[in-house]
Amino acid sequence: MPNPMHIGVLEDDADQQDFIEQCLIAVGHRVTQFMRASELRRAIQTQAFDLFIIDWRLPDASGMDVTAHLRQHDGWKGPILFVTASQEEEDIVLALDSGADDFLAKPLRPRELSARVNALARRAGLQAQATDKEQFGAYSLDGGQREVQLAGERVTLTEREFRLVSLFFSHPGELLSRAHLLEVVWGIKGDVSTRTVDTHISRLRRKLVLDGSHGVRLRSIYQHGYRLEAQAMSH
Known part of the structure; x- marks a missing residue:
């Protein structure tokens, strides 16, 4: 059985929603349903998918x-499976050009749906990440659940915040420039305002208490970027 994933389903037909959810739950995935685009956009700010x-x-x-x-x-880099009632080649090309990774035509078939989802997960490296559990002092990162725990307590992070903290914890002691963070986490290259990076880092520091009191400090290097440093814990 594949590693469980948290899958967001944006579908306004209640019967289709239930059908998709049952197919995915049957193979071990966790599903959050949305009927409106605005609901999904709000959810991505507080949940990791x-x-x-x-x-x-x-x-x-x-x-x-x-x-x-x-x-x-939103800087979303994860897989997107597009569902359409249209079989027209032009529509499918449009969907893929918009950023979808794959498409399925309705009516959906349970085994094909779960197979496409698993194929996308493999392509995105999610199946490999899902077993990645890393420990850094009081911090524990779970790549499968896309969550971070501090002293055994789960900390709610957005998808982008999770990607940021994963990047820092996989490169301890390395100076990561704002430009590098923008490119890797936001998918933005070039001369772009870095204020958005600083805002997210500030929020991440606060949520995860990365001030050294738990043995890890996220330090700002003036005009360069940020570095995650191990600190002697104060008693």
Whole structure:
């Protein structure tokens, strides 16, 4: 059985929602359902997802617009499976050009759906990451659950915050420039304002108490970037 993933499903038809959820739960995945694009956009700020399944036609947006927004504005790099009632080649090309990784035509078939989801997960490296559990003093990172615990307590992070902390903990002691963080975590290259990086780092420091009191400090290096440093814990 594949490693369990947290999958967001954006589908406004309740019967289709239930069908997709049952298919995915049957093979061990966790599912959060959304009927409107605005609900998904709010959720991505507070929850970490591994994969999205997005329907073309929605009450408040088109699935292609949602996909493009996730890629360009939310920095979402995970797999997106597009679901459409259309078999037209032009529509499928449009969906893939908008940022979808794969598509499925309705009516959906349970075994094909779970096989496509697992194939996307393998391609994205999620199956390999899912067993990655790393310990750093009081901090524990779980790549499968996409979560961080501090002294045994789960800390709620957004997808982007999880990617940031994973990057720092996999490169301890290394100076990571703002430009590098923007490119790896946001998918943005070039001369872009780095204020957004600083805002996220500040929030991450606060949430995970990365001030050295738990043996790890996320230090700002003036005009260069950030470095995660081990600290002697004060008693």
